[in-house]
Amino acid sequence: MTHHQKKLLGWYNEHHRNLPWRQTDDPYRIWISEVMLQQTQVETVLPYYHRFLSTFPTITSLAEADLSQVLKTWEGLGYYARARNLHKAAKIIESDHDGELPHNAASLRQIPGIGEYTAAAIASIVHGEPAPVLDGNVRRVLARWMALREEMDSPSGLKDLRRVAQKYLYRSDPGTWNQAVMELGALVCLPRNPRCDACPVANYCAAYKKEVTTEIPVRRKRNPRPHYQVTAALIVEGGKLLITKRPEKGLLGGLWEFPGGKQEPGETLEECLKRELREELGIETEIGEEFCAVDHAYTHFRITLHVFHASIKSGQPKEIQVADLRWIELGELPQYAFPRADRHVIQKLVTMLGRK
Numbered sequence: 409m410t411h412h413q414k415k416l417l418g419w420y421n422e423h424h425r426n427l428p429w430r431q432t433d434d435p436y437r438i439w440i441s442e443v444m445l446q447q448t449q450v451e452t453v454l455p456y457y458h459r460f461l462s463t464f465p466t467i468t469s470l471a472e473a474d475l476s477q478v479l480k481t482w483e484g485l486g487y488y489a490r491a492r493n494l495h496k497a498a499k500i501i502e503s504d505h506d507g508e509l510p511h512n513a514a515s516l517r518q519i520p521g522i523g524e525y526t527a528a529a530i531a532s533i534v535h536g537e538p539a540p541v542l543d544g545n546v547r548r549v550l551a552r553w554m555a556l557r558e559e560m561d562s563p564s565g566l567k568d569l570r571r572v573a574q575k576y577l578y579r580s581d582p583g584t585w586n587q588a589v590m591e592l593g594a595l596v597c598l599p600r601n602p603r604c605d606a607c608p609v610a611n612y613c614a615a616y617k618k619e620v621t622t623e624i625p626v627r628r629k630r631n632p633r634p635h636y637q638v639t640a641a642l643i644v645e646g647g648k649l650l651i652t653k654r655p656e657k658g659l660l661g662g663l664w665e666f667p668g669g670k671q672e673p674g675e676t677l678e679e680c681l682k683r684e685l686r687e688e689l690g691i692e693t694e695i696g697e698e699f700c701a702v703d704h705a706y707t708h709f710r711i712t713l714h715v716f717h718a719s720i721k722s723g724q725p726k727e728i729q730v731a732d733l734r735w736i737e738l739g740e741l742p743q744y745a746f747p748r749a750d751r752h753v754i755q756k757l758v759t760m761l762g763r764k
């Protein structure tokens with residue numbers, strides 16, 4: 409063991425957070441935690457982790473569940489492709505792998521939704537495979553240890569980082585090593601203001617020695633995110649509200665929403681909503697007052713969701729461009745999984761009705 413490894417592992421032993429997925433060697437639980445942690449902070453993940461595993465305690469229970477139930481349990485965590493992939497993967501593991509996750513990183517990567525990072529995490533933590541993890545925290549830490557000037561997410565930057573990760577990996581206990589580097593990134597080697605004074609390996613850090621910790625890692629400049637105007641309709645008939653299900657494939661696939669869609673150039677919001685309702689459901693509508701407008705940011709774009717009251721002038725809603733549709737009581741809304749922007753609308757509806 410090098411002095412550098414000894415320092416970091418000693419620090420990890422003393423300072424790591426007692427997170428529930430660190431107290432198990434059940435690959436299923438570690439898999440769920442790794443997938444949830446991919447794009448979400450630990451504090452947000454914790455209640456979801458417990459809820460998900462009490463609803464689906466085994467791979468078999470997840471494989472046998474309806475996708476709608478999986479999405480409902482995931483509701484609010486975002487990046488729903490993760491939940492759809494978990495469900496799909498559980499079915500494949502049940503049918504092709506006797507209900508057991510494969511034991512090495514290469515085979516794990518054949519499972520939908522398990523990429524290089526998740527495969528390395530599971531294989532190293534559960535099976536001790538010397539596979540270095542390269543999540544965002546680890547990349548930042550390694551780039552600083554080596555004072556790498558390459559853009560972290562460029563192909564050559566990633567190649568360098570893979571080489572560096574192999575060089576530092578503690579092969580006698582790669583699982584603990586990977587977690588220690590991740591924990592250093594999460595608690596000490598922070599993206600903007602690294603806490604170098606509290607860092608156990610500052611003596612081995614080139615960025616610290618050269619006083620360039622704020623310049624590293626180098627990130628690729630991104631174009632500003634486009635901002636779309638999106639419309640949605642609140643259509644109520646006989647005390648029931650119309651909701652529609654998005655097609656399974658694509659963004660937010662399989663989630664429920666208030667019907668509508670994206671504004672095209674040259675359209676007013678009302679024209680957009682009428683067109684969307686005609687195309688998606690085959691109905692002609694009268695658009696009423698705007699109920700609310702909600703801003704929401706996705707990874708690659710932002711939207712403002714304009715929600716209007718609307719009524720049907722002619723036609724019966726049919727599933728033309730939607731996967732399903734339902735007329736439901738307001739009290740039934742919690743049974744369905746909605747994207748976050750629509751959940752803000754539901755919150756406003758519930759608050760407004762509560763005041764009446």
Ligand code: SF4
Pocket residue numbers: 549552553596597598602603604607608609610611613615616621
């Ligand atoms: S010395 Fe600072 S920049 Fe270097 S690894 Fe430690 S916290 Fe990160």
